[in-house]
Amino acid sequence: MSELLANWADWLPQLWKGLLISLQLTGAALAAGLPLGLALALLTSARTPWLKWPAIALVEVGRGAPALVVLQMVYYGLPSAGINVSAFVSGALALALTTGAYTSEILRAGINAVPRGEVEAGHALGMTPGDVLRFVVIPQGVVFAVPALMGFAILIFQATALTFTIAIPELLARAYRIGAATYLYLDVLILAGLVYLAITIPFGWLVNRAARRLGSHLG
Amino acid sequence: MTGVFLALLKGVPVALAVTGLAFLIGAVLGIPLVLMRRARSWLPRLIARIYIDVMRGIPPVVWLFIIFFGLGSGIIALSPFRAAVLGMGLISAAYLAEIYRGGFLTLPAGQNAAAVALGLTRLDTLRYVLAPQVLRVSVAPMATFLVSLLKDTTVASTIGVRDVMMLVTQQAQAAGGGFAPFIAAAVLYILLSIPVAVLARTMDARMRGRIAA
Numbered sequence: 001m002s003e004l005l006a007n008w009a010d011w012l013p014q015l016w017k018g019l020l021i022s023l024q025l026t027g028a029a030l031a032a033g034l035p036l037g038l039a040l041a042l043l044t045s046a047r048t049p050w051l052k053w054p055a056i057a058l059v060e061v062g063r064g065a066p067a068l069v070v071l072q073m074v075y076y077g078l079p080s081a082g083i084n085v086s087a088f089v090s091g092a093l094a095l096a097l098t099t100g101a102y103t104s105e106i107l108r109a110g111i112n113a114v115p116r117g118e119v120e121a122g123h124a125l126g127m128t129p130g131d132v133l134r135f136v137v138i139p140q141g142v143v144f145a146v147p148a149l150m151g152f153a154i155l156i157f158q159a160t161a162l163t164f165t166i167a168i169p170e171l172l173a174r175a176y177r178i179g180a181a182t183y184l185y186l187d188v189l190i191l192a193g194l195v196y197l198a199i200t201i202p203f204g205w206l207v208n209r210a211a212r213r214l215g216s217h218l219g
Numbered sequence: 220m221t222g223v224f225l226a227l228l229k230g231v232p233v234a235l236a237v238t239g240l241a242f243l244i245g246a247v248l249g250i251p252l253v254l255m256r257r258a259r260s261w262l263p264r265l266i267a268r269i270y271i272d273v274m275r276g277i278p279p280v281v282w283l284f285i286i287f288f289g290l291g292s293g294i295i296a297l298s299p300f301r302a303a304v305l306g307m308g309l310i311s312a313a314y315l316a317e318i319y320r321g322g323f324l325t326l327p328a329g330q331n332a333a334a335v336a337l338g339l340t341r342l343d344t345l346r347y348v349l350a351p352q353v354l355r356v357s358v359a360p361m362a363t364f365l366v367s368l369l370k371d372t373t374v375a376s377t378i379g380v381r382d383v384m385m386l387v388t389q390q391a392q393a394a395g396g397g398f399a400p401f402i403a404a405a406v407l408y409i410l411l412s413i414p415v416a417v418l419a420r421t422m423d424a425r426m427r428g429r430i431a432a
Contacts, residue, residue, distance in 0.1 A: 060409070061409065069373065159278070190289065
C-alpha cells in the first residue's frame with residue numbers, strides 16, 4: 001500500500017501537467033464552440049430556408065457523428081486539405097465542432113424559454129428585431145441554458161481523453177505512457193481515473209447548485 | 220467513396236454487438252442499482268450513489284484502459300471485445316439506473332398509497348404496480364441513451380476492437396488522409412441511429428397511453 005502511494009506521489013506531477021492540457025483543451029473547445037452553438041441556435045430558428053437548413057444539417061451531423069470520428073476527421077483531413085496545424089489545434093477544433101452542435105440545441109431550448117411577452121414588449125417599445133434579440137432574448141436565453149451548458153462542459157472535459165489518439169500529451173496519454181514504462185498500468189490508470197473524478201464530481205455539484213438556484217429564480 | 224463505405228460496413232456487426240450487449244448488461248444491472256439507490260437504509264443508498272458517480276465521472280475510454288490494460292496485465296486478461304462489452308456495460312448500468320430513477324419520480328404518490336391500501340407487499344407493489352409503469356416512461360430516455368452508447372462504443376477501437384472506427388482509421392491511413400472515410404463513417408453512424416430513434420418515438424407514444432394518470 002505504501003509502495004502504491006509512493007508511486008502515486010511520483011506520478012502525480014506528470015499527470016498534473018496532463019490535466020492542465022486536458023483543461024486547456026476543454027477551455028479552447030468551449031471558447032470556440034459556444035459562440036458557434038449560439039450562431040447555430042439562431043440560424044436553425046431563422047425563417048430564411050437557405051440559412052435554416054444548412055444549419056440544421058450541420059447540427060444533426062455534428063450530434064449524430066461520434067466525437068472520435070469528428071476528431072480523427074479533423075486530424076487526418078486538414079493536412080490533406082493543405083492546412084497544417086498542431087495536434088492541439090486539431091483536437092480543440094474538433095471538440096469545438098462537437099460543442100457547437102450540442103450546445104446549439106441547449107441554447108435553442110433556453111432561447112425558446114424566454115416568454116413571448118418579453119419579445120412583444122420589446123417590439124412595442126420600438127426596438128428593432130436585432131436589438132430585441134441582442135438585449136432581451138439572448139441574455140435571458142443564455143442564462144436559462146447555464147446549468148445544461150455546465151453539464152455539457154463536464155462531458156467535453158471527459159471527451160478530451162479521446163485526444164490521446166492524436167498524440168496530444170493530455171492526462172490519459174501521460175498515464176498510459178507511465179503504464180508502458182513501469183508496467184504498472186492498473187495503478188497509474190486508477191490514479192488517472194481519480195484525477196478525472198477530482199474535476200467531474202465537484203463540478204457536478206456546482207451544476208446541481210446552479211440548476212437549483214435558477215429553478216428558484218424562475219419559480 | 221462507395222468502396223470505403225462498403226469496407227466500413229464490415230465493422231457494423233461488431234459495433235452493434237458491443238453496443239447491444241453493453242446495453243443489455245446495463246439494463247439488467249441498473250435494476251438492483253436503482254433499488255439500492257431508493258432503499259430505506261443509508262448503506263445501500265450510499266454504495267449505489269458512489270457507484271453511479273464514479274462510473275459516470277470517469278471517461279469511458281479511461282474505463283476501457285483500466286479494464287483492458289490495467290486488469291489485463293496480470294489479474295484477468297480479457298479479449299478486447301469482452302473488455303469493451305464489460306466496460307461499456309458497467310458504465311451503462313450507472314446511466315440506466317438514473318433513467319429508471321427518473322421514471323420512479325414521475326409516478327404519482329397515489330400509486331404507492333393505493334397499493335398499500337390494497338394490502339400488497341412491498342415486493343408485489345414494485346413488481347405489479349411500479350415497475351411496469353417505470354419501464355414504460357423509461358423507454359424514450361433509454362432509446363436516447365442507446366443512440367449515445369452506439370457513438371460512445373467507438374472508443375472500443377482504442378483497445379483493438381475491430382469495429383467501424385478501427386476500419387475507418389485503417390482506410391484513412393491507406394488513403395493517405397482525407398475527409399472521405401470519416402464522412403462515410405459519420406453517415407454510417409447516423410444511419411444506424413435512425414431506426415432506434417424512430418422505434419423509440421413509436422414505442423414511447425404507445426407506452427405513454429398505458430400509464431395511470
